[in-house]
Every structure is written in C-alpha cells, then in structure tokens.
Amino acid sequence: MKGELKIYNTLTRQKEVFxxxxxxxxxxxVCGPTVYGHPHLxxxxxxxxxxxxxxxxxxxxxxxxxxxNITDVGHLEDEVAGEGEDxxxxxxxxxxxxxxxxxxxxxxxxxxxxxxLNNLPPSIxxxxxxxxxxxxxxxxxxxxxxYAYEAxxxxxxxxxxxxxxxxxxxxxxxxLEDLLETTRELSGQDAKRNKVxxxxxxxxxxxHLMQWNSPWGKGVPGWHLxxxxxxxxxxxxxxxxxxxxxxxxxxxxECEIAQSVACCGKESVRYWMHNNMITINGQKMGxxxxxxxxxxxxxxxxxxxxxxxxxxxTIRFFMLxxxxxxxxxxxxxxxxxxxxxxxxxxxxxxxxxxxxxxxNETAADAVEDAKILETCAACYTHINxxxxxxxxxxxxxxxxxxxxxxxxxxxxxxAISAATFAKMKTTFQAFFTDVLGLKDEAQDGNSDVTxxxxxxxxxxxxxxxxxxxxxxxxxxxxxxxxxxxxxxxxKEGTTWTVN
Numbered sequence: 001m002k003g004e005l006k007i008y009n010t011l012t013r014q015k016e017v018f019x020x021x022x023x024x025x026x027x028x029x030v031c032g033p034t035v036y037g038h039p040h041l042x043x044x045x046x047x048x049x050x051x052x053x054x055x056x057x058x059x060x061x062x063x064x065x066x067x068x069n070i071t072d073v074g075h076l077e078d079e080v081a082g083e084g085e086d087x088x089x090x091x092x093x094x095x096x097x098x099x100x101x102x103x104x105x106x107x108x109x110x111x112x113x114x115x116x117l118n119n120l121p122p123s124i125x126x127x128x129x130x131x132x133x134x135x136x137x138x139x140x141x142x143x144x145x146x147y148a149y150e151a152x153x154x155x156x157x158x159x160x161x162x163x164x165x166x167x168x169x170x171x172x173x174x175x176l177e178d179l180l181e182t183t184r185e186l187s188g189q190d191a192k193r194n195k196v197x198x199x200x201x202x203x204x205x206x207x208h209l210m211q212w213n214s215p216w217g218k219g220v221p222g223w224h225l226x227x228x229x230x231x232x233x234x235x236x237x238x239x240x241x242x243x244x245x246x247x248x249x250x251x252x253x254e255c256e257i258a259q260s261v262a263c264c265g266k267e268s269v270r271y272w273m274h275n276n277m278i279t280i281n282g283q284k285m286g287x288x289x290x291x292x293x294x295x296x297x298x299x300x301x302x303x304x305x306x307x308x309x310x311x312x313x314t315i316r317f318f319m320l321x322x323x324x325x326x327x328x329x330x331x332x333x334x335x336x337x338x339x340x341x342x343x344x345x346x347x348x349x350x351x352x353x354x355x356x357x358x359x360n361e362t363a364a365d366a367v368e369d370a371k372i373l374e375t376c377a378a379c380y381t382h383i384n385x386x387x388x389x390x391x392x393x394x395x396x397x398x399x400x401x402x403x404x405x406x407x408x409x410x411x412x413x414x415a416i417s418a419a420t421f422a423k424m425k426t427t428f429q430a431f432f433t434d435v436l437g438l439k440d441e442a443q444d445g446n447s448d449v450t451x452x453x454x455x456x457x458x459x460x461x462x463x464x465x466x467x468x469x470x471x472x473x474x475x476x477x478x479x480x481x482x483x484x485x486x487x488x489x490x491k492e493g494t495t496w497t498v499n
Contacts, residue, residue: 002060003384007241008325010249010272011171015386020240021270026057026064027239029231029269031248032125034071035106036091038294039113041278041315041330042245042285048316048437049275049324050243051119052387056435067234068122072103073129073210074202074223086220089209099209103127113295116312118437124234128226132212135221135229138263139201139214147262151191153203153217159196162258171257171272172250198255200225224255232260232268242269246276275324280305281331293330307332310339313441317342320389320436341393346440348400349432351407357421360414368411369420375399376427383435392431399428408488458487458494 005018020026030050033043050068057064077084092099114121128135139155142148148157159168163176179196200222204211211218221229231242237260244253253272260268277284280291293303301309310318318338322328375398382391402424405411413421432438457476464472480487480496487496 003380005056005060005384006386007271007273008386010274011269016271018240018271020062021238024061024063026062026241027235028054028057028064028066028241028243029227029235029239030066030068030122030242031227031244031252032068032070033106033110034075034087035103035110036087037106038109038296040285040292040294041280041298042247043110044113044117044295044315045278045319045324045328046243046245046275047114047119048117048319049387050273051117051437052320052324052389052435053241053243053273054120054122055437056383056387059430059434065124065235066120066122067124067126067231069227069230070103070107070125070127071223071226072107072127073099074221074226076202076223086208086210092209103129109296113312116295116299117316118312118439120437126230126234128221128230129210131226131230131233132221134233135225136201136212136214138225138229138259139216139221142200142259142262145262147258148200149193150216151193153219154191154199155201155216156192156197157200157222157255157258157262158193159198159258160194162262166258166261168258169250169254172254174250174254198222198224198251200259224252225259227252228256228259228263228268231256232264235268237264237266238268238270240269241271241273243273243275246274249274276327279327279329282329285330305332308336310335311441313346313438314339314342316438317345317393320393323386323388323390325386341397342438345393345396345400345432345438346442348396348403349428349438350440350443352403352425352428355403355406355413355421355425357413357416357418359418364417365415368415369417372399372402372416372420372424376423379427379431383431389436392436396428396431399424403428458496461487462494 006015007018008014009016028050030046033039039047050066054064054066072088073086075087077087077090088099088102092102095102139148142157143150143155146158147162148155159176162168168174168176169179176196180194201214201216201219202222203217203219206218208218208220210220212220231239242253242256257267257269260266279285280293283291285291285293291305293305295315297303297306298310298315299312314335315338318335319328321338321341375395379392379395382388382395385391402411406413416424457480461473461476464470464476477487485496487494
C-alpha cells in the first residue's frame with residue numbers, strides 16, 4: 001500500500017523513482033545554517049521540508065543517516081565572489097564577543113526553534129571548524145589533480161580547467177560563457193585567473209579573528225568546500241540525497257559538484273532536492289526591505305508585520321500547506337487560516353482516540369468502506385509524489401470529516417468494518433504524528449492536567465444548569481468558545497473539542 005516514492009531531482013529536472021545506493025539504508029545531507037543570527041522563516045521552511053523527508057524515509061523502514069552541518073567559519077559576505085568579511089567574525093566584532101561565543105549563542109537559538117517546530121534532530125551535526133584538517137587534505141588533493149592553483153596564500157578552484165572535461169553549471173543551468181560576461185570585477189580578485197574561480201582556501205590577515213595554519217599560510221576554508229568535505233566524510237564518496245534551499249543552488253551546490261569531481265573523480269550526490277523560498281506579502285524576505293521575521297518574533301508576536309503570535313505547530317502546518325518546491329507567501333490571513341486548519345486536524349486526532357469499533361459489522365456499508373480506504377491509500381499516493389504534503393493534508397481533512405461524523409453519531413461507526421476503522425486510525429495517526437510531525441500543543445506534556453481542568457469546568461457548568469443558573473452556564477460556554485473550545489450537550493452528557 002505504501003507504493004513507490006518519487007523525488008524531483010534538480011540535477012535531471014524530473015521526478016525519479018527513489019532507489020537508495022545501499023538497500024535499506026539512506027544517506028542524506030542538508031546544508032545547515034550559518035550561525036550568526038536567529039533563525040527566520042526561510043530557515044524554518046528548509047528545516048521542515050527535510051524533516052518531512054527524514055521522517056517519511058524512516059516511516060518506510062529505511063535506516064537513515066541524516067547529516068546537517070553548522071557553518072561556523074568561512075561564509076563570506078559576498079557568496080558568489082567568495083569575498084568580503086566572514087559573517088560570524090563580523091558579528092563577533094560588532095558585538096565585541098569571541099566568534100565562538102556568537103556560534104554557541106545562535107546554534108542554541110536554532111536548536112530551540114527547531115525543537116519547537118518538532119523537527120527530529122539530525123543523526124550527525126558536524127561543524128566546519130571541527131573539520132579543518134579534512135578540508136586542507138581536500139584542497140591539497142584538488143591541487144594535485146590539477147584543478148586548483150595557489151595565489152598569494154589563497155587557493156582557487158580553476159573553473160575553466162574543470163570545464164574542459166566536466167560541464168560547470170549542469171545543476172543550476174548556468175552557462176559558463178554567460179557567467180564570464182556577467183560576473184562583475186571586484187577588488188581583491190586580482191589573484192584569480194578568472195572571475196568565476198572561487199576560493200577553496202582563503203588567506204586572511206593577522207588580525208583576523210579566525211584562522212588556521214595550512215601549507216599555503218594562515219587562512220580559512222572556502223564555504224563551498226566545507227559541505228563537500230563533511231557530507232562525504234560521514235556518508236561516503238557517493239550518497240543518496242543532498243538538500244537545501246533554492247538560494248544555495250548557485251553557486252554553493254554547483255561548486256560542491258565541481259569540488260567532488262575534482263577531488264574524488266566522481267559526483268557524490270544522486271538526488272538533489274531544493275525547497276523554494278518564502279515571500280512576505282509578495283516580496284522577497286530581507287533585512288534591507290524591513291520585512292524580516294525571525295521565528296522568535298513569530299512565536300511571541302513581536303514584529304510590526306504580525307497581527308498576533310503564532311504557535312510553532314501553526315507555523316509548521318503553514319509550511320505543509322504548500323508543496324516544498326513552490327513559493328510560499330507569508331501573510332497574517334494565511335497563518336490564521338493555518339491555525340484553524342491545524343486545530344481541526346488536532347481535534348479529529350483527539351476524537352479518534354475516543355472512538356472504539358464494536359466489531360458489529362451488520363450495518364457495514366461497502367461504499368463507505370471503499371471511500372475511507374481510498375482516502376487512506378491517497379495519503380501514500382500523494383506523499384510518494386515528491387512529498388506533496390498539501391494533498392496529504394487534504395486527505396487528512398477528508399478523514400477528519402468522517403471522524404467527526406462518527407463521533408457526533410451523524411454516521412454510525414459500524415457503517416464501516418472493523419478492519420477499515422483500524423486502517424483509518426493507523427493511517428491518520430501515522431501521517432499526523434510520524435510523517436507530518438504534528439502534535440497537539442494544547443496537550444503537549446499536559447494532557448492529564450487539561451482533561452482534569454475541563455472535567456471540573458464542565459461539572460461546574462452542569463451544576464449551574466441543574467440549579468437553573470443560566471447566566472453562569474452561558475458565561476462558561478461563551479468564555480470557552482472565545483478560547484476556541486466548543487462544548488456540545490447531548491443525551492449522554494457534555495463533550496468538548498478544540499476548534
């Protein structure tokens with residue numbers, strides 16, 4: 001029933017059936033953050049996207065080694081030219097802190113935000129500064145293989161030399177001749193043979209806050225090199241999936257391919273995956289535009305662009321509503337709609353726990369059975385179609401309508417067979433929690449307390465109704481409604497649900 005997983009491979013520009021390099025095992029590398037600031041919406045989208053990939057591969061029974069790095073050195077301000085000040089060193093200079101203080105502060109900020117979003121931690125989380133020796137070895141190997149040259153203490157990758165036998169630009173679709181014409185001249189590039197060459201080791205001045213000894217003098221590794229080294233160190237010279245944001249497609253991932261071929265003689269990645277960007281009210285998000293929203297702002301509601309605070313699960317649900325390869329536009333109305341949708345599914349998830357099939361199938365309806373089984377199968381069909389979480393959510397909403405009908409006795413539970421009910425329950429629960437990574441925030445770690453408090457409140461209301469104290473009864477009902485808690489009075493007592 002789980003079907004055949006297809007992944008859109010950026011390299012081939014088509015969906016391909018996923019077949020791991022080693023049976024039952026998957027190696028996946030995702031470019032992690034450069035830790036010089038708090039995580040924002042863009043970071044969240046990449047994190048949630050590849051958390052879904054990680055979760056679903058595990059759900060399929062694969063043993064997955066998920067590597068996501070921390071960039072704590074070498075990421076320069078001009079990413080294309082590989083020039084300018086190191087982003088972390090600059091932040092440290094401005095804050096009058098040591099670079100590793102900056103790294104620790106913002107690494108913990110990312111970890112806190114990712115935990116709040118219910119992302120599973122990676123199997124390995126290497127840092128660039130922790131792999132300097134390996135990076136120096138790669139630089140030397142690329143030099144020995146004739147694809148790099150030394151100049152003024154820096155080592156540059158020779159793109160034109162590489163392109164003689166390997167197409168540079170194959171991942172991003174860039175044409176080298178066009179790059180040579182359009183790449184602007186920058187100060188400090190005189191040491192390069194060509195404008196498109198990039199540093200795999202960059203010399204730094206004596207006062208630079210971060211530097212290491214190397215055969216070419218004191219310096220720092222190139223940003224692109226870091227991911228090539230760390231991915232292959234932990235996953236092998238060839239591995240299954242490499243993920244990251246669309247903004248990393250060029251030059252970062254393009255350079256990774258060139259480096260791997262130049263050093264190891266082969267491309268390391270079999271399936272390239274890229275999530276698309278988030279826009280803010282139709283505009284690209286950026287500090288210069290004043291529309292930059294951190295996850296801390298979102299969770300607390302502390303940003304002028306926000307009309308309210310939004311919970312981590314609302315943010316996660318918002319991300320899942322769009323296919324990961326499509327642009328996702330942030331707007332308050334969209335997040336409010338996501339909040340309502342999340343609560344609807346959470347309510348159905350909780351109601352499902354309270355339902356139990358009697359085993360009496362005398363009234364089972366073959367048509368109703370078939371509809372539910374078809375929707376359960378659709379969950380797998382849609383997640384297998386390049387992780388289409390938007391359609392999976394639509395399937396879960398379809399199942400949630402049935403769950404509500406069964407709970408409210410609009411449809412008798414024995415209208416479906418016990419086997420179909422079991423399939424509905426396991427499918428809904430598996431996709432809600434294990435695959436989509438959603439959880440009930442209202443009961444997260446406090447379910448017993450919440451249930452106890454609601455029982456007490458409903459008892460007080462029942463006493464008020466018995467005593468014909470309608471004002472107290474109505475006040476409790478209205479106050480609960482304001483908190484999105486709906487109560488229903490029936491023959492068998494009063495029930496409550498979260499809208």
